Amino acid sequence: MQASAVDIRKVNKYYGPFHALKDVDLAIPPGKVTCLIGPSGSGKSTLLRCINFLEEYDSGEIRIDGQLIGYEVPGRKMSGRKLRQMRRSIGMVFQQFNLWPHMTAKENVAEGLIRVRGLSKSEAETRAAEALTKVGLADKMGNHPARLSGGQQQRVAIARAIAMEPRLMLFDEPTSALDPELVGEVLNVMKALASEGMTMVVVTHEMGFAAHVADQVAFMEKGELVAVDSPQGIFHAPKDERIWNFLRTYHERNSF
Amino acid sequence: MFSIPVFLQSFEPLFWAARYTLLISGLGIALGLVIGTLVCAARLSPYAPLRGFAAIWVSFLRGVPLLVQLLVFYYTLPVIGIDVPAIFAAVVTVGICASAYISEIWRGAIAALPRGQAEAAVAIGMTPRDTWTRVILPQAFTMSLPALVNELILLVKASSLVSVVGILELTRASQAQAATTFRPLEVYLAAACIYLAINLCLAALGRYLEHRTAV
Amino acid sequence: MEWSILEQYGPALLRGFGVTVLCWILGTIFGMALGLMIALIQRYGPRWLGWIIQAYIEVIRGTPFLVQLFVLYYGGPLIGLRLDALPAGLLGLTIYGSPYFAEIFRSGFRAVPHGQIEAARAIGMAEPTIVRRVLLPLGLVSSLPALVNFSIILTKETVILSIITVPELMYQVSRMSTETFRYLEANLVLALFFWALVETISRVGRRLETRITKHLIERT
Numbered sequence: 001m002q003a004s005a006v007d008i009r010k011v012n013k014y015y016g017p018f019h020a021l022k023d024v025d026l027a028i029p030p031g032k033v034t035c036l037i038g039p040s041g042s043g044k045s046t047l048l049r050c051i052n053f054l055e056e057y058d059s060g061e062i063r064i065d066g067q068l069i070g071y072e073v074p075g076r077k078m079s080g081r082k083l084r085q086m087r088r089s090i091g092m093v094f095q096q097f098n099l100w101p102h103m104t105a106k107e108n109v110a111e112g113l114i115r116v117r118g119l120s121k122s123e124a125e126t127r128a129a130e131a132l133t134k135v136g137l138a139d140k141m142g143n144h145p146a147r148l149s150g151g152q153q154q155r156v157a158i159a160r161a162i163a164m165e166p167r168l169m170l171f172d173e174p175t176s177a178l179d180p181e182l183v184g185e186v187l188n189v190m191k192a193l194a195s196e197g198m199t200m201v202v203v204t205h206e207m208g209f210a211a212h213v214a215d216q217v218a219f220m221e222k223g224e225l226v227a228v229d230s231p232q233g234i235f236h237a238p239k240d241e242r243i244w245n246f247l248r249t250y251h252e253r254n255s256f
Numbered sequence: 257m258f259s260i261p262v263f264l265q266s267f268e269p270l271f272w273a274a275r276y277t278l279l280i281s282g283l284g285i286a287l288g289l290v291i292g293t294l295v296c297a298a299r300l301s302p303y304a305p306l307r308g309f310a311a312i313w314v315s316f317l318r319g320v321p322l323l324v325q326l327l328v329f330y331y332t333l334p335v336i337g338i339d340v341p342a343i344f345a346a347v348v349t350v351g352i353c354a355s356a357y358i359s360e361i362w363r364g365a366i367a368a369l370p371r372g373q374a375e376a377a378v379a380i381g382m383t384p385r386d387t388w389t390r391v392i393l394p395q396a397f398t399m400s401l402p403a404l405v406n407e408l409i410l411l412v413k414a415s416s417l418v419s420v421v422g423i424l425e426l427t428r429a430s431q432a433q434a435a436t437t438f439r440p441l442e443v444y445l446a447a448a449c450i451y452l453a454i455n456l457c458l459a460a461l462g463r464y465l466e467h468r469t470a471v
Numbered sequence: 472m473e474w475s476i477l478e479q480y481g482p483a484l485l486r487g488f489g490v491t492v493l494c495w496i497l498g499t500i501f502g503m504a505l506g507l508m509i510a511l512i513q514r515y516g517p518r519w520l521g522w523i524i525q526a527y528i529e530v531i532r533g534t535p536f537l538v539q540l541f542v543l544y545y546g547g548p549l550i551g552l553r554l555d556a557l558p559a560g561l562l563g564l565t566i567y568g569s570p571y572f573a574e575i576f577r578s579g580f581r582a583v584p585h586g587q588i589e590a591a592r593a594i595g596m597a598e599p600t601i602v603r604r605v606l607l608p609l610g611l612v613s614s615l616p617a618l619v620n621f622s623i624i625l626t627k628e629t630v631i632l633s634i635i636t637v638p639e640l641m642y643q644v645s646r647m648s649t650e651t652f653r654y655l656e657a658n659l660v661l662a663l664f665f666w667a668l669v670e671t672i673s674r675v676g677r678r679l680e681t682r683i684t685k686h687l688i689e690r691t
Contacts, residue, residue, distance in 0.1 A: 054375055080384070088381040098372035102394050112380040115390060157376075164380055258550060319669035320662045321627040324641065328662050331655040409533075416535035420634060427538060434545065441546030448534045448542060455533040 005030040011060035031197045035210040038220035091161030095173040097153045099145040106141040131163035151182030171202040266446035273429030281411040287351025292358025317356035346418040365396040405462035487643030498564030506572025528570040560637040579614030619676035
């Protein structure tokens with residue numbers, strides 16, 4: 001058994017009196033795709049954002065390749081510098097893309113390489129061009145985000161993340177803000193990334209993607225991690241009634 | 257009776273004075289930008305005393321009429337032993353007053369940016385400094401350009417008040433001319449036309465910037 | 472400042488304050504009335520009238536209040552408009568404020584969802600009734616914060632009336648300071664006074680807003 005890429009242990013998170021994450025335990029295997037599913041408000045996005053410490057967890061431990069993130073030791077926060085160092089190797093893709101509208105597609109991708117990795121401008125632009133070609137946007141490099149479709153914007157955002165050569169990629173509902181006909185192009189890029197052996201954690205409502213691409217699926221409800229299993233196990237032999245209820249509502253809403 | 261020749265003749269000497277109106281409002285907005293940026297930084301800083309000071313600064317300058325500010329400043333300078341030309345006092349007062357409004361314009365623009373913009377920068381490991389200078393400020397600046405042009409229009413109008421401390425800008429010059437020609441209607445209307453022309457140009461600039469950033 | 476000065480000038484200052492408040496209240500009321508008329512004409516009036524009004528708005532918003540006052544007070548008599556300082560000042564305030572009030576009302580009306588007006592038409596209400604019963608009440612409520620805001624700006628503009636010798640507070644303070652040579656102290660006190668006044672009005676205004684809009688906020 002290989003060591004986990006991400007090891008989440010007994011993580012708790014509160015928003016005031018609201019208990020958002022309850023003793024969550026989860027191991028993310030390296031080189032595999034883990035999908036987080038569950039009803040909205042179940043804490044799956046919060047959990048994902050705790051992995052790169054965009055959201056601070058209150059207790060428990062999250063280790064990336066064995067190293068604790070966010071805290072020096074439990075209870076004492078790590079320095080901003082060290083945290084940035086760790087975040088460099090964790091790529092993140094947001095629901096709202098969050099591309100910087102004042103930069104072209106290429107500049108969006110190159111920005112991190114220049115400012116964070118310290119590459120020269122020309123080197124960064126070469127790498128940015130490579131990353132954009134990989135997501136199929138070689139012909140859109142000079143466009144500003146406002147001139148791109150939602151699907152293209154999200155692919156630029158993925159290129160921005162992979163150009164940093166991360167060891168781990170986090171996807172926060174990457175297709176939820178897209179028109180239905182644009183979802184496919186983004187999922188295809190993600191599938192290609194998965195087949196290259198990228199470690200991926202994906203919060204998604206696309207059950208098809210979870211069923212066919214994921215290596216493991218985690219189901220969350222009300223801040224609790226209810227089950228972690230193979231897609232087969234979650235979708236065809238759910239052991240928990242809550243999963244069954246969730247899937248039934250999902251199917252009812254998506255059938256006609 | 258309103259006389260068109262007198263009206264037309266009034267323009268020429270006023271054009272000269274209008275340059276001072278432009279100078280005072282132009283330097284005023286430049287100074288206002290510098291101080292306003294500092295005040296805004298103070299308002300957003302993590303240090304409570306700094307925030308409090310900036311809040312009082314903004315509240316005072318927005319609560320006191322510019323005319324009163326002008327006189328306070330004008331009469332304070334000699335008391336603390338500073339002997340400067342009145343026009344300097346005028347520019348500084350106009351600039352300080354503008355700083356309060358400009359600080360609020362910045363603050364509004366920064367608050368209007370979606371949170372995700374900064375998050376995306378933080379997630380790839382950018383320093384807070386790079387996040388501000390590369391992601392937040394460039395966007396906030398473009399967003400506030402129309403509001404800043406609007407502030408400049410307000411300053412052009414407000415600069416008419418410095419006539420009370422004897423600076424020979426457009427309003428003061430028209431007062432002087434009205435007193436010598438005994439044709440206040442024509443002279444003041446001519447002055448109004450010049451103000452209007454300046455401000456219509458600025459308003460057009462503002463619309464152009466708004467249109468350009470909207471794309 | 473010595474007490475004797477206050478004793479000597481107290482009554483004049485009080486009178487000045489009274490005139491300031493009078494100018495502020497009447498200026499706000501008249502300006503709002505004219506502004507509302509303008510906004511309604513722009514919405515329902517003939518197009519040519521709308522253009523004339525648009526030109527009026529541009530001219531008033533593009534020129535300084537002080538110059539408008541000069542035209543009115545010193546230029547007016549040449550075309551037979553002879554007014555004392557106070558009425559001239561009030562007329563000036565009304566004219567000066569009207570385009571800003573009109574703009575506030577206009578965007579307030581725009582904020583009324585079209586469906587609200589269609590709903591009134593659908594039950595057969597006549598246009599004037601719709602204006603009175605639907606457009607005005609809803610539009611006014613959404614204009615309220617901006618109205619309070621601009622009314623505060625008008626408070627500050629009243630000091631400019633002192634330049635055409637309207638005997639309001641600033642006029643009295645200037646007279647006092649020229650006679651006593653206490654320029655700085657007098658203006659400093661005036662500044663603090665206005666600061667307090669504006670802060671108070673805006674606080675009261677905010678409270679008023681929450682009270683009036685309370686029933687419109689959906690409970691969640």
